[in-house]
Amino acid sequence: MTVPWQSISFYALTGNSGITFKEKLVKETIVEALKEIREQNPPNRILLVADNYGFHHAYLTQ
Numbered sequence: 636m637t638v639p640w641q642s643i644s645f646y647a648l649t650g651n652s653g654i655t656f657k658e659k660l661v662k663e664t665i666v667e668a669l670k671e672i673r674e675q676n677p678p679n680r681i682l683l684v685a686d687n688y689g690f691h692h693a694y695l696t697q
Contacts (some may be wrong), residue, residue, distance in 0.1 A: 643668040650676040662693040 640656040653675055654696070657664040672681065 645672045645674065647695075650679045665693075 640658055641660045642654055642656050644652075644654045645668075647653050653672065655668050655671060657668070670684075674695070
């Protein structure tokens with residue numbers, strides 16, 4: 636079974652892990668996902684490891 640959505644996951648060592656599904660993965664949806672991660676983990680420091688995909692380096696996501 637395939638679905639037309641892409642997933643963005645966040646795995647927390649402490650705090651709240653999460654997964655979100657988006658139709659398209661573009662810089663704007665990455666920013667939305669980062670905001671969701673921050674809202675779910677407000678007091679915690681977040682170490683984010685991103686691969687070399689283009690939208691991870693976009694100015695908007697910095």
